[in-house]
Amino acid sequence: MNTTITSNGLPVLPQAQSSQNGASAQDASSANAKPAASAPATDSVKLTDSARALTQAAQADKSSEVNQQKVDQIRTALANGSYKPDPARIADRLISLNNQISGQ
Template sequence: MSHKIEGTPPPAVHSTGPVGGRVAVAGGDRSSPVEASRPVDSLRLTGEAASLQALQRELAAAPAVDQARVAEVKQALESGSYRIDPAKIAERMLDLDEQLGG
């Protein structure tokens, strides 16, 4: 009885080299801790990214609901003076669709 093996062989393992550029000596002293290499990555924000962060902080500090506007609309509804303008609603919906890339 024989079995046929198909497929590709597994990829070869590639070493990325010694950590920190140092190789431990075989049989050497290993009683002291190994020091990590210093990070070399850096980050620099563009002006646009910095502006977005500032806007995010500003929005986070602002209240989620404008309570004064809510009270104003509530009173207008109770008094019957609140008017709905379908054309204005449609215009704002089209504006939003355009902003969202629709």
């Protein structure tokens, strides 16, 4: 049974063909192949906009620093029960985040 899978805009890669003895043609040809060092470099990479955005976000995340003093203050306040979150501020920040995500 054959199942066809579409490429969804991606390049179609060659598939290995089966030979009579069950080994693939690629296996047979790889035994006679020249070393990779003599082959010219023709590979290339093309990043999508999503991949670029993720890369930029990861780089920005690495560059941000954590205010350890503030973290310690909040941790202590949580431990002793004196931390009082501001529900209105949390709601405003959630709405702002939702607007950023939805592009508004």
